[in-house]
Amino acid sequence: MGAAVDEGAFSPRGDGRGVLVVTGDAGDAAQLSGTLESAGYRVGATAASAVEGAGLLRRSRFDLVVWDATLPDNKDLARGRRLVLESRPPVLFLITCDYLHTLLPELGAGTRDYVTRPFQPAEVLARAGVLLRGRRDTPAPGMPRYGDLVLDDVTCRAQRGARSLDLTPAEYRLLRHLLVNAGQVLSKEQISRQVWNDSRATEAIEKLVSRLRQKVDQEDTALIHTRRGFGYVFGRTGG
Secondary structure (H helix, E strand, O other): OOOOOOOHOOOOOOOEEEEEEEOOOOOHHHHHHHHHOOOEEEEEEEEEHEEEHHHHHHHHOOOEEEOOOOOOHHHOOOOOHHHHHHOOOOOEEEOOOOHHHHHHOOOOOOOEEEEOOOOOOOOHHHHHHHHHOOOOOOOOEEEEEEEEEEEEOOEEEEOOOOEEEEOOOHHHHHHHHHHHHHEEEEOOOHHHHHHHOOHHHHOHHHHHHHHHHHHHOOOOOOOEEEEEOOOOEEOOOOO
């Protein structure tokens, strides 16, 4: 895994920013595209090889590049990964642990980072947000947020737009967990286990989500959605 990410230092919102995804793994490409688009990014193009990705970089503008550092033709590409590193958008590399030593010298300057396989959607969004931080709508440090929803981990209070949300401690913990996993479908069992370390409290989760939805989505665009038979998903396009 990469260095620890301060979850409060990024916004899961993509705000329509364009992303180029370059990976030879069709499953990774689909998962990355779905994760990023569910969080409001726009995946402008995907490429299955380094050569194809380099051509897209030359012809089009992107706000962020997600690049598979293990692509076989990286070494065959003229000037190798230097083209990617010299490109203007920040770069998030996909890497396996056994390849990591080859990539470390190229990291730094706040515009290049990596996630290791198997990657978690929440980590991809976290690192994308950190890479893009300061380029637009920089959130205040220590404030996890999604769109107009802001959480304050110091006071354990939440606000949506100008409206303060009167949350219980349990509701705050649940909302924070949903927010930092934006775009992922979470089952009631997963939520119970990951937030309360008890996989049996599924009935209580159902009631808690219902109460939380009434407070968070009361007068605004819905952020908490039910996927029947699967669980819950947080985000503007969760459906």
